Amino acid sequence: MARGKEKGRPEGRPYPSRRKFLKSVGGAAAVAVAIPKLGGGLLGAAQVLEQAPEARARKRVPIRLRVNGSVYALQVEPRWTLLDVLRNHLHLTGAKKVCDRAECGACTVLVGDKSASGSSAGKPAHDKVELPAKESLAGKPVYACMMLALEANDREIVTIEGLAQGGRLHPVQEAFLRNDALQCGFCTPGMILAVKALLERTPKPSLEEIRQGISGNLCKCGTYTKIFRAAREAGEMMRSGQSGRQVAARAGAWEARLFPSPSRAGR
């Protein structure tokens, strides 16, 4: 039907275009939404936007992250997780984003207590940052996908990239390699950090304690037996200061006890 020729429409009143119609309906709806929210007052569009959760989330706040011995001053959105900041802003991609909901442990990093000294202590730059309660984490494994970057403000963080020192692998890394305790490797950074944290708490763990220690980390490739063996060997290395090769040479006794092979079991 041609516009303006609609039956019953008065002469000289042009038929409104679709654009005009939508604009007027949209404007009315915006006013209807704005008025109850503002208790009778009317805000400009900029102010309404300013109040939207999206806009609030985009405001950035200053934080200071201490990662692997380096200090980073960052501006972050309050909704950003520690994992996203590590991966997307500091380019430390060792911690993996797999489930993103505290199920797999691939994003595990070690988070320590707040720094008591150092350049950031008591600095007014953090006045606007909502600081978390002073709980002690003391190098605990944490799911970085479940921790806000804000909560990590001024805490010591260790990622897999920070484990090797002076070009030497950490004993846990060495033991994982020696024991071939990985397949696809997706769980490996988190597993290694979980094992490191376990060995710092329990230098000589039993098999059950190793199981408990890595119970928050899943390996979809099913390399658990080798991971247990690597954890045990790394513990020996850390306690004795010996190399993995030396430890493995005298590992026969406890290996046979912990991991009886079918042939041994039948003896």
Ligand code: FES
């Ligand atoms: S990505 Fe799976 S627990 Fe964080």
Ligand code: FES
């Ligand atoms: S080695 Fe593939 S998930 Fe563990």
